[in-house]
Amino acid sequence: MRVLGVDPGLTRCGVGVVEGVPGRPLTMIGVGVVRTPADAELGLRLVTIEQGIEQWLDEHRPEFVAVERVFSQHNVRTVMGTAQASAVAMLCAARRGIPVALHTPSEVKAAVTGSGRADKAQVGAMVTRLLRLDAPPKPADAADALALAICHIWRAPAQTRLQQAVAQNRLQQAVALHKAQAARATAPTTAPVPTTAPASKGRLA
Numbered sequence: 001m002r003v004l005g006v007d008p009g010l011t012r013c014g015v016g017v018v019e020g021v022p023g024r025p026l027t028m029i030g031v032g033v034v035r036t037p038a039d040a041e042l043g044l045r046l047v048t049i050e051q052g053i054e055q056w057l058d059e060h061r062p063e064f065v066a067v068e069r070v071f072s073q074h075n076v077r078t079v080m081g082t083a084q085a086s087a088v089a090m091l092c093a094a095r096r097g098i099p100v101a102l103h104t105p106s107e108v109k110a111a112v113t114g115s116g117r118a119d120k121a122q123v124g125a126m127v128t129r130l131l132r133l134d135a136p137p138k139p140a141d142a143a144d145a146l147a148l149a150i151c152h153i154w155r156a157p158a159q160t161r162l163q164q165a166v167a168q169n170r171l172q173q174a175v176a177l178h179k180a181q182a183a184r185a186t187a188p189t190t191a192p193v194p195t196t197a198p199a200s201k202g203r204l205a
Contacts, residue, residue: 009141010046014143026153
């Protein structure tokens with residue numbers, strides 16, 4: 001399985017490609033950052049991110065794209081830019097028919113380090129260890145992109161089994177409902193038997 005991880009951001013959009021399967025050593029295929037100038041017009045910055053991601057897709061041909069799920073309770077301006085970059089990454093993948101998966105930061109941290117509250121240094125250290133690198137990738141956005149790819153490789157089989165189980169359960173429910181409806185439709189209808197009061201015996205005059 002080859003996965004392109006994308007850590008979305010307007011100024012620095014981390015990208016990293018990892019290849020492997022669960023239970024076996026993983027291999028880093030490439031890592032980098034797509035940068036845009038902070039003083040550039042928003043539309044041009046998004047175009048630059050699109051072009052950068054398209055280059056990575058052309059060069060590495062990933063089977064999946066894993067993008068960080070964006071959410072924030074504080075800095076709305078920052079999260080808006082991150083969400084816009086995230087949308088560009090999803091658009092690039094969808095245009096090529098590549099499946100996209102979204103993972104929250106806590107899911108990625110838990111998958112890579114064992115703790116959903118790990119800091120960036122811990123994530124970088126574990127990425128370095130798991131991919132057998134000489135040093136943590138810089139900047140942190142690049143390491144986060146690799147962590148996203150690792151997370152997806154490890155979580156994808158479980159997610160697939162869960163989706164299959166849900167789909168199977170829905171199919172069974174639909175079949176049972178169809179059988180019940182068919183049984184009601186073909187059930188014979190019997191007219192109610194009229195009940196008559198017994199005739200009263202009159203006296204002879």
